[in-house]
Amino acid sequence: MDFGRRDHLGAKNGHLTIDGADVVDLARQHGTPLYVIDEGRIRNNYRRFAAAFPDADVYYAVKANGHIAVLRMLAQEGAGADVFSDGELYAALLAGIPPERILFNGNSKTDAELRMACETNVRVSVDSLDELRALARIASEANKEVEIAFRVNPDVSPATHPKIATGLVQSKFGIPHHQVLASYVEALSLEGVRLAGIHCHIGSQILELSPFAEMMTRMMDLVEALKNELKLELDFIDIGSGLGIPYAGTAPTPIDLANTVLPIFNARSRALDIRSKLILEPGRYIVGDAAILLCTVNTVKEAHSTFVGVDAGFNLLLRPTLYESWHEVIVANKLGKTSDHVYTIAGPICESGDILARDRRLPRVEKGDLIAILDAGAYGFAMSSQYNGRPRASEVLVNKGEAEIIRRRESYGDLLTGQNIPPHLL
Numbered sequence: 001m002d003f004g005r006r007d008h009l010g011a012k013n014g015h016l017t018i019d020g021a022d023v024v025d026l027a028r029q030h031g032t033p034l035y036v037i038d039e040g041r042i043r044n045n046y047r048r049f050a051a052a053f054p055d056a057d058v059y060y061a062v063k064a065n066g067h068i069a070v071l072r073m074l075a076q077e078g079a080g081a082d083v084f085s086d087g088e089l090y091a092a093l094l095a096g097i098p099p100e101r102i103l104f105n106g107n108s109k110t111d112a113e114l115r116m117a118c119e120t121n122v123r124v125s126v127d128s129l130d131e132l133r134a135l136a137r138i139a140s141e142a143n144k145e146v147e148i149a150f151r152v153n154p155d156v157s158p159a160t161h162p163k164i165a166t167g168l169v170q171s172k173f174g175i176p177h178h179q180v181l182a183s184y185v186e187a188l189s190l191e192g193v194r195l196a197g198i199h200c201h202i203g204s205q206i207l208e209l210s211p212f213a214e215m216m217t218r219m220m221d222l223v224e225a226l227k228n229e230l231k232l233e234l235d236f237i238d239i240g241s242g243l244g245i246p247y248a249g250t251a252p253t254p255i256d257l258a259n260t261v262l263p264i265f266n267a268r269s270r271a272l273d274i275r276s277k278l279i280l281e282p283g284r285y286i287v288g289d290a291a292i293l294l295c296t297v298n299t300v301k302e303a304h305s306t307f308v309g310v311d312a313g314f315n316l317l318l319r320p321t322l323y324e325s326w327h328e329v330i331v332a333n334k335l336g337k338t339s340d341h342v343y344t345i346a347g348p349i350c351e352s353g354d355i356l357a358r359d360r361r362l363p364r365v366e367k368g369d370l371i372a373i374l375d376a377g378a379y380g381f382a383m384s385s386q387y388n389g390r391p392r393a394s395e396v397l398v399n400k401g402e403a404e405i406i407r408r409r410e411s412y413g414d415l416l417t418g419q420n421i422p423p424h425l426l
C-alpha cells in the first residue's frame, strides 16, 4: 500500500504501522479506542514549517492538540504558542514555552485571564475596546505594562467550512477593519498597555492561497496606515494560520504559503522601512497528520447502508459530525486486501449524526477488525467529550518505533469527577 505523502505510515504483514510500530500490536496491548501520536512526524512538520519562514516566529496553536507532551516537544523545537484560554496558557508555560513567545488570544477573556496574562508576562491579542480598557486597568493596578496587539478582522472570505472561517465581516473575532485606527489611538492614550503588534487569523483548513495574499495585503495596508498616521512601528505582525492539510487530495505546503505572503510582507516592509517580525500560528499543519485514531469493529449491519459500528464516535473525533469533514479510513489489520465493499463507519453515540465516514470502499470488514482513522491529530482529542457516559480514550506516543502511554484511559470514576450527591439525596 502506498501512503504517499504520509511517509510515517507503512505496512508490515498486512498491518498498518506508524513510525514502524505495528498498530495491531498497539491496539492489542493498550485496547481501543486509542489515539496514536507520532513524535517524529510532529517534529518534522514543525521543522518544515519553520524552515519555510526562516525569519519569522512560529507560535504553535495549542488548541489543535494541547497534550503536554506535544507542547513539550514543540518547546524543545523552539516554538512559541498561541493560547486561547487560561488553561492553555497554564499548559504552555508548564511545558517550558517561554512567556515572551506566547500570545494570549481570545474574543471573550475574563478579568482573571487578563490578570494571569499580566502576571505571567505574556503578550495579549486584544479583541475589543472593552477588553483593552479592562486590560489597561488590570495591568496598571498591578504596576505592569503588557505588550498588546489588536486582533483585527481583515474581512477576507476563505473557501472553507463556514464554521471555521474567522475573518469574514460578520465574524465574532477581531476589531472591524474600519475601527482599527481608532482602537490604536485609544490604546496609545492608556497606561498599562504598550502597542507591540497587530494580529489576524482568517480561518482554518484553507486550501487556496489567494485568501492569504489578500489578508497579507490588507494587514500591510493597516501597518502602513499606523505608521503614516500614528507614527507607530510595530514589533510584530501576526498573520495567524489556516494552512489546510490534504485530508483528501492535495493542499498547499508551508513553502507555498511562504511564497505567497513573504513577497508582499518583505516588499511592503522595505517600502515602509520597518523591521516588524512576522509571526505565524499553525496548529493543524503541525499535528494533523501525526496521529491516528484506532477503533475496533463491534458490529457490521446491512441496512440502508452497510454500517460498520466502531467503538469511537464523535465523542472522540467531532470533526466529521461538526464540519462534514473527510478523514481517510483504513482497515488496519487487512492491508493489501482488495477494497471491494462499501461501508459507512458509525460511532456508538446515540445520535444519527454520529457517522465518522460515509460510503467508503474497503476490504470486507468483520467484527473484531481494527479501523484506523487518519489525520486525527488536530482538533481530535482536543475536542473530545464524555458524552453518553464514555470515558475518553488513552493516547500513546510513538518515538522511533517505541510506544509509551501518554494518557491513561479514563475510568468510570473519571466520568463522575467533581460531582457529588447533595445531602438531601443521601
Ligand code: LLP
Pocket (backbone or CB within 6 Å): 061, 063, 064, 082, 105, 164, 166, 200, 201, 203, 204, 205, 240, 241, 242, 243, 281, 282, 283, 284, 285, 319, 323, 378, 379
Ligand atoms: N490562530 C488562531 C487565532 C486560531 O483561532 C486558530 C484556529 C489557529 C491559529 C490555528 O489554525 P490552524 O493552523 O489549525 O488552521 N476545530 C476546527 C478548527 C478550528 C480552528 C480554530 N482556530 C477543525 O477541526 O477543523
